[in-house]
Amino acid sequence: MGNGTELPHxxxxxxxxxxxxxxxxxxxxxxxxxxxxxxxATLAPSLLLLGVFVYGFIAWxxxxxxxxxxxxxxTFSFAGWQNYISVFNTFRFQSDLRxxxxxxxxxxxxxxxxxxxxxxxxxxRIRAESLFRSIFIFPMAISFVVTGVxxxxxxxxxxxxxxxxKAFGVKTLPTWFLSTxxxxxxxxxxxxxxxxxxxxxxxxxxxxxxSGFAMAVYLAGLRAIxxxxxxxxxxxxSGGWRMFWSIILPxxxxxxxxxxxxxxxxxLKVFGLVYAMTGPGQEFVTDMPxxxxxxxxxxxxxxxxxxxxxxxxLLLMAIFIVPYLISTLRQGRAS
Amino acid sequence: MLALRRLNRAMVYGALxxxxxxxxxxxxxxxxxxxxxxxxxxLSQMWNLPSSISLSSVAAAWGQLGPNFLNSFxxxxxxxxxxxxxxxxxxxxxxxxxxxxxxxxFFLILFGMFIPYQSVxxxxxxxxDTIGLYNTIVGLILVHVVYGIPITTLIFRNFYMxxxxxxxxxxxxxxxxxxxxxxHIILPLSIPGFVVAAIWQFTQVWNNFLFAxxxxxxxxxxxTVALVNIAGxxxxxxxxxxxxxxxxxxxxxxxxILLGKYFVRGLLAGSVKG
Numbered sequence: 001m002g003n004g005t006e007l008p009h010x011x012x013x014x015x016x017x018x019x020x021x022x023x024x025x026x027x028x029x030x031x032x033x034x035x036x037x038x039x040x041a042t043l044a045p046s047l048l049l050l051g052v053f054v055y056g057f058i059a060w061x062x063x064x065x066x067x068x069x070x071x072x073x074x075t076f077s078f079a080g081w082q083n084y085i086s087v088f089n090t091f092r093f094q095s096d097l098r099x100x101x102x103x104x105x106x107x108x109x110x111x112x113x114x115x116x117x118x119x120x121x122x123x124x125r126i127r128a129e130s131l132f133r134s135i136f137i138f139p140m141a142i143s144f145v146v147t148g149v150x151x152x153x154x155x156x157x158x159x160x161x162x163x164x165x166k167a168f169g170v171k172t173l174p175t176w177f178l179s180t181x182x183x184x185x186x187x188x189x190x191x192x193x194x195x196x197x198x199x200x201x202x203x204x205x206x207x208x209x210x211s212g213f214a215m216a217v218y219l220a221g222l223r224a225i226x227x228x229x230x231x232x233x234x235x236x237x238s239g240g241w242r243m244f245w246s247i248i249l250p251x252x253x254x255x256x257x258x259x260x261x262x263x264x265x266x267x268l269k270v271f272g273l274v275y276a277m278t279g280p281g282q283e284f285v286t287d288m289p290x291x292x293x294x295x296x297x298x299x300x301x302x303x304x305x306x307x308x309x310x311x312x313x314l315l316l317m318a319i320f321i322v323p324y325l326i327s328t329l330r331q332g333r334a335s
Numbered sequence: 336m337l338a339l340r341r342l343n344r345a346m347v348y349g350a351l352x353x354x355x356x357x358x359x360x361x362x363x364x365x366x367x368x369x370x371x372x373x374x375x376x377x378l379s380q381m382w383n384l385p386s387s388i389s390l391s392s393v394a395a396a397w398g399q400l401g402p403n404f405l406n407s408f409x410x411x412x413x414x415x416x417x418x419x420x421x422x423x424x425x426x427x428x429x430x431x432x433x434x435x436x437x438x439x440x441f442f443l444i445l446f447g448m449f450i451p452y453q454s455v456x457x458x459x460x461x462x463x464d465t466i467g468l469y470n471t472i473v474g475l476i477l478v479h480v481v482y483g484i485p486i487t488t489l490i491f492r493n494f495y496m497x498x499x500x501x502x503x504x505x506x507x508x509x510x511x512x513x514x515x516x517x518x519h520i521i522l523p524l525s526i527p528g529f530v531v532a533a534i535w536q537f538t539q540v541w542n543n544f545l546f547a548x549x550x551x552x553x554x555x556x557x558x559t560v561a562l563v564n565i566a567g568x569x570x571x572x573x574x575x576x577x578x579x580x581x582x583x584x585x586x587x588x589x590x591x592i593l594l595g596k597y598f599v600r601g602l603l604a605g606s607v608k609g
Contacts, residue, residue, distance in 0.1 A: 038513035039432035042424050043440060046484050053481045054447040057455035057462075064457055118354065124347050134595055135355045141591035141598060143542035145559045146580045149566040150361045153368070153573055159378035160364075208358065216602050265449045272544035276563050290545075293453045298549060307457055314454040321449045329438050 058314065065307035072301045083308040093309065094191045095284040096292050100316075102195050103203065103288070104267040110207040111263055112256065115214020120244075122215070123222045133219075137212035144209065148276030151205035152177070177201035177278040180285055196285040198278065206273060210266065214259050221255035222248070261324045268317050289313045369393060369578035376574050396565070396578035402554060403561035404582075409472050410557055411540040414479040419532040421480070422487025423525060427517055429488065430495035431503050441492070448485035452545055463550060470552050478550065479540045486539075487532045490604045494528035495521065527597070534594055535601030538587045558583045 068079045087093050118136050122129055139147065154160045155176040162173045174197075182194040225248065233243045271290040280287035280295070289309055297306025368376070369392050371385040429441055459478065460469065468474030498521070506516040547557040556564075562583050566576050591598050 035513040036432055036434045039428035039434055039437075042428040046421055046425050046444065046488070047440065049481045050444060050447050050484060053455060053459070053478075054450060055443075057458040058450070060458040061454050061456075121347055121351050121354075124344075126347060126351065130595075132351055132355055133599075134592075135358050137595070137599060137602070138588070138591060139358070139361075140602065141538055141587045142584050143544065143559050143562075143587075145544045145563050146542075146584050147361075149562060149576060149580045150365055152566070153381075153577065154361060154364055156378075159381045163379065163381060208361070213602060216599055220603055269451045271453075272559070275544065275548075276566060290451060290453055294456075294545075294549070297457060303457055306453075310451065310453040310456070313451045317449060317451055321446070325442055325445055325449075329442055 061307045061310050064304055065311050067304050069303040069307075070301070070305060074303070079304060083304045084312075087305050087308050087312075091190045092280075092284050092287060092292055093289070094189055096287050096289045098191060098193060099196060099199060099285070099287060100268065100289055103199055103206075103270070104264060106195075106199070106203050107206050107210075107267050108260055108263050110203060111211045111214040112259060114207060114211040115218050115259070118211065118215040119218035119222055122219060133216075136215050139209040140212050142209070144270075144272035145276040147205050147209050148273045148278075151201070151208070152277045155201045155204070177281065177286060180282050182285070196281075198281055198285040202274060202277060202286055205277060206267075206270065209273075210263065214263070217255055217259050218252065221252045225251045257324070261320055264320045265317055268313060365577045365581050368574050369396070369581050371574050373572050373574060376572055392572075392574040392578040393582070395575045396582055399565055399575075400558055400561050400579055400582055403556055403558045406472060406555060407541055407557040407559075407586075410475050410479070411537050414476045414483065414540045415533050415537045417476070417480045418483035418487045418536045419529050421484055422489075422491045422532050423522075423528065424517075425484065425488040426491025426493075426495050426528075427521055430492045431498075431500070431516075431521070432513070441488075444485050444488050446485075447482065448489070452482065456545075456549055460550065469550060470555055472551075472555060475546060475550060475557070478546050479536075479543070482546075483536050483539070486604075487536060490532045490535065490601060491525075491528050493604055494525070494531070498524060530594065531597045531600045531604065534590055534597050535604075537590060538598070541587050 063076075065083055066079055066081075067076045068082075069075050070083075122132055122136075126132070156162075157173065157175045157178055161176075165173055177198045179197040181197045182192045183197065184194045186193045229247060229251070230243070233247045269290060270288055271294070274286055274288050274291055275294075278286040280291060290313060293306050293309040293313065296302045296309060300306075364381070367384055368381070370388050370390070372387075372389045372391050375385060375389075425444070429437055463469040463474045463478075468477060502520055503516055506520050511519065541557075542559065543557075544559045544563070547560045548563070551557070551560065562579050565571050565579050
């Protein structure tokens with residue numbers, strides 16, 4: 001294959017309409033086409049695998065979600081929207097939707113604020129920078145289930161953080177993930193709309209684990225802002241806070257978008273952390289769609305309903321990811 | 336002015352040190368709890384250092400997790416190697432041989448990185464069962480290789496984008512073809528890319544829970560599932576739970592401590608640069 005110029009015409013060779021522009025070389029040579037065929041051939045096995053395991057399986061799940069397969073024995077008779085209707089009418093799934101929205105918003109806010117604060121502190125030309133960075137990022141190297149197990153011990157209402165609060169004289173100790181309180185508690189449908197306080201325990205663990213990601217991306221963004229801009233702001237006499245709000249933050253807008261998108265995807269998938277830390281919780285205060293899908297499908301044998309939940313999670317994710325991917329890929333091509 | 340600067344510096348360091356200590360609280364808790372003996376575990380003494388250091392909890396945890404450790408290694412090592420190799424091949428094709436539609440292909444590959452895996456779990460289980468790979472390590476390897484393709488492809492594509500096209504052009508002028516350029520020019524430059532991709536993939540596979548819990552039963556379960564089983568049983572003491580959490584984290588933490596720089600690069604690569 002190396003001496004392609006001598007190759008006879010290959011029937012599998014791509015036709016001349018395949019673009020041959022490659023850097024500066026605009027000469028149309030047969031070997032370029034052959035090489036580009038090799039590129040496509042290289043990608044073929046991966047594309048085939050992803051075609052089946054991602055797109056094929058999603059289609060299959062979508063199909064299952066419209067069937068009556070809600071017992072151990074597969075049946076594929078058509079059910080229409082019935083599974084979606086039943087799922088959306090359950091107390092559990094309504095709670096899940098409330099929880100995932102509350103969790104995602106607070107999780108992202110927490111990671112952005114903490115990540116930005118850490119990045120700004122680390123960007124102050126400090127000593128032992130790599131040590132501090134390592135400490136803030138290391139939770140990312142740990143499994144979510146490990147985090148869940150550890151934090152369920154730290155936030156265990158009978159011990160852990162509550163011992164310290166007690167030592168400081170706090171009278172009403174939080175019950176953390178065992179709390180069933182929802183604030184502000186507005187009844188809507190079957191559920192109470194508000195922030196389930198139990199989620200703060202999960203959030204604490206999740207932000208501990210993922211804020212290092214926000215920090216690393218922000219730090220890379222901060223380092224990409226030219227010193228000239230920062231210097232100009234300083235000469236201007238802009239104080240620290242004003243400089244941050246009017247110069248640094250606007251420069252980091254696309255960085256922030258990136259972090260928000262990636263963390264949204266991570267948040268919508270959250271599974272191991274909740275599974276290991278709290279489970280669905282009393283009255284489903286810490287339940288998540290991912291957990292509901294898993295238990296509905298594999299413990300309850302309600303395959304079609306599980307599939308319907310899975311499709312809802314996928315659609316929620318696609319709303320964020322597809323526009324983001326398209327726009328970043330466009331930018332990449334333009335540059 | 337100078338005094339103000341000094342004060343500022345002191346505040347920066349003060350804040351950093353406090354935050355660093357907060358981030359290390361779970362490490363402290365895990366260490367002091369897992370070094371205590373059963374009888375020394377009491378809810379009121381949680382924050383105290385162990386009066387005498389004992390490895391009995393670690394030994395008990397190892398007794399339960401040991402076989403699962405082997406499973407996780409048998410899973411993570413091959414899955415990592417194959418994923419990295421596929422990522423390298425794909426990244427090369429996508430970065431250096433752009434063809435019509437290559438950005439669509441890239442999009443279709445990347446999308447696979449973000450999907451909630453619940454949306455493929457039912458068919459996945461059926462297919463693995465049909466081809467006899469349900470509840471096997473080989474089956475899990477296959478799953479991780481396939482769903483690892485997007486991220487490793489992304490890592491290598493971005494890595495190869497940074498290699499100047501002139502090098503490829505000079506190879507072409509010398510009459511070297513697609514595979515020759517890969518083998519003699521690209522591959523020798525790829526070692527950092529392989530390190531980044533391999534570390535990332537190893538960490539992901541080792542830490543994964545969803546596929547592991549959905550697709551395996553005892554005794555074929557990886558460590559993450561074993562840990563959750565230990566933590567979920569009411570009879571296991573907290574010191575053994577914490578020792579188990581510690582053991583499960585050690586391999587990825589060692590990789591992180593030794594090669595943290597590359598881990599962060601993988602982290603940043605995950606944030607998709609077009």
